[in-house]
Amino acid sequence: MANQISIGEPAPGCKKVDPILVANKVTRVFGGLTAVDVEHMEIPRGLITALIGPNGAGKTTMFNLLTGFDKPNTGEWTFDGKNLANVSSYKVARMGMIRTFQLTKALSLLTVIDNMRLGDQKNPGEGFFQAFLRPVWKKHEAKITLKADELLKRFKLDAKREDYAAALSGGQRKLLEMARALMSDPKLVMLDEPMAGVNPALTQSLLEHIKGLKENGTTVLFVEHDMHMVRHISDWVIVMAEGKVVAEGPPADVMKNPAVIDAYLGAHANSDLGDIDINSAAKETN
Amino acid sequence: MDWLNALNLTFGEFIGAYTAAYVLCALGLAVHFGFTGLLNFGQAAFAALGAYGYSIATLSFGWPWYSSVLFGLLCSAAFAVVLGIPTLRLRADYLAIVTIAAAQALKFAVSASIFENVTGGSNGLSQFGDSFYALNPIPKGRYDFGVFALSENELFIRIVAWSLIILIAVFLFFLTRSPWGRVLKGIREDEDAVRSLGKNVFSYKLQSMIVGGSIASLGGMVFVMSSQTNQPSNWGTNFTFMLWTILLLGGAATILGPIVGGMVFFGLLMFLQSVMEGLVNMGWLPFLDIAQVGQIRFLLVGVALMLLVIFRPQGIFGNKKELQFNG
Structure with missing residues (x-):
């Protein structure tokens, strides 16, 4: 499966056969903290890609940069071959790259x-x-x-x-936000923690909806904490830690990657990834 | 005490030219705040620009009334753009500060003595309404409405002003129910969400500023036209705060709200004044004299407004359901 998505072996920042989004040397510094420092990142077209990592890894910041809601210190990226750096957020949306927010923004x-x-x-x-x-x-x-x-x-x-x-309830708002994003038939949907704060029953239906997007030919990139979810629905996983891409690959392989275990899972590597408290795991690796 | 007189005076305020002027400005504010969520505390500036634009165009340039109206509208639209470009990217509360400062700056600018030959300085301008009142088809004379009688010009300005309000209300009715209005309401709720859906939020906010500002400048013109005097002291912050009171009284995100709010506000002020004057004359309020009544009525209206905001925060016409989620 890896061979169909990436060119050569999966490695941090590897090239994809058919990328929809290509980012180069994107950095964002807040004061003394480098929140994002991504050398190279490619998102494969027509698939579900998960962007995971512990708290403070820079996932949401990366999202904000890619969608024009924040300005990077350096870097450039293209979407579908069109340069997107310094393009304002509403124009990004008009090009067919629609995002949702971690804290739901239902009107x-x-x-x-x-x-x-x-x-x-x-x-x-x-x-x-x-x-x-x-x-x-x-x-x-x-x-x-x-x-x-x-x-x-x-x-x-x-x-x-x-x-x-x-x-609406919190979960229904998440659904509404996702449905609203689909109104413009986007090429790429970017979901920022779609499962956060949603009860398990609704999570299942959310996962089905995300899979449904892929079947309709939409590329999905989503941020998630919970590795368990990620394993079930994503075709490709990119792991960020401290602003950098530390690993990527098909979900099953990424879980075994020592760099991921190091950065993300720490001492809990052998327990069920869906059950551990990731925050405490992240603390222990620090 | 003469209840009939009090009611007649109150009715006179309902349809008064000043009431109409305030209502127009409040309708503009409804576009800014009620529908777009822009905290504009400088609405007096837009009204002042309409008033000064008109009177300067008439007196200094010698233009006819229609060009003067157009010039007043252009002035306030230009002000909306100049004010909007740097501030509409700011957070809502900063916009409030900038607009209040800009309105004060404008007030001081027009009263400055260096512009005296154009703006009339602190004395303002007067007698600029001749070409407007020349349109008056009503024959000369007094027109009796119960206890108050109106001259042909007083009647004319009221007819024009209230027709204008109806026209603007219809205009806003269609505008706010269009997809354009829907985008504005979306921005009021969460501008980042609307941005993420591919709308140029900045442009919509600017359009909202221009539309609301232009409506307010019409209000400013009506205000100065009824007395044919335009003084800088008219356009202080108290003008803006009266507008906010009217808007919140009627209901912010409604069109009927500012209209009825304005009528109730001025009607209530007049009613309280005439009732209290009656009571003072009858010796029932020995601690007051007639001159103090004018101040006290504002105090009572203030109390009434506080009660209103506590017990009916959505205003007279607001939708309770819309508001209860904010709590």
Whole structure:
């Protein structure tokens, strides 16, 4: 499997057969702390890639940099062959790279269906002057509403259609955020800890949805703490620690990699990876 | 005591030209704060720019009323852009500080003596309404409405002002229910989320500033047109805070809210004043004299507003359901 994804043996920063996102020499310094120092990173197209690492490894910072929500000190990256460094976040989204947030950002005082409609990027009615000309956007609005309803059904939120997003539970908000991201048919979906704070039953359905994305041809990159989850759904795992990529490869191989065990798992290497408390493991490695 | 007189005066305030001016400015503020979440504490500046733009265009350039209106609108739109470009990237509370400072700076600038031959300095400008009142089709005379009678010009400005309010309300009704309005509401809730969905948040905020500012500048024009005097002291921070009171009284994210809020606010002020004056004349309030009533009524309105914010925080027309999640 490794041979189909990477060129040559999997190693930190290895080249991929068909990368969708290529980052080079990306660094981000906060005061004296180098949060991100990635020499080279490639994300394979059409697959599910997990970005894992202990707390403070720089995963979310890397996400923010890649999506234009933060500016790097050095570095550049391309998405689908287009240079993305110093491109503002909304333009990144318009290119087909949509992210979600670790702390869910449902638009609380908008209804669920309005949240979904906002995910569309081609609505002519969002222009100021067209806004008055209902005939201009009526048809498009009906089309995206239909699409939104289909997505809501898929994510089992159709019963909540007319509710304010604030009335949803934490897990449902995660689902809504993911469904909203799909409204624009993105090429790459970046999920920042999609499973954090979600109960086990809902986690299962979230995992199914992530797999469903891949089946529809969407590339997925997600950040996760929990190695157990990662093992089940990802095709490729990139491990970060202290801002650097320390290992990557297919999930089964990465778990055996001594660098990962060192940086991430410490003394608990032999226990079930899903059960250990990662925070305490990370402390012990420090 | 003359209850009929008190009610008549109150009704006079409901449809007053000043009330209409405040309502227009509050509608602009509803666009900024209610729909986009922009904490604009400098709404007085937009109104002042409308007022000064109009009066300067008429007096200094000798322009007819329609060009003067356009010039006033352009001035406030330009101010929105100049103010917006550096500040709309800031967090909401910084915007509040910058707008309040910019409004004060503008007020001092127009009252500065170096611009005296254009702005009239601290005396302001007057008698710039002739080309507007020349449009008045109402025959000369007094028009009686119960205890208060209006001249043809007073009647005319009220008709124009309230028609303008209806027009703006319809305009905002369609705007806020369009996909454009939906993006604004999204920004109010969480601008990063909207950004992550591919919307140019900065551009939308700027558009919101311009739309709300232009509406406020129309309010400023109505304000100075009714008395044909425009003084810098009109445009202090208390003007802005009255607008906020009206907005919160009526309901921030509504269109009917600022309209009814403004009418209730000024109606209540007048009602309290005439009732208290009546009581003082009857000797029921021996600790007050007539001159103090004007101050006391603000105090009472303040108490009423505090009660309102505590017991009905969403305002008269706000949606309780929308607000309860914030708690």
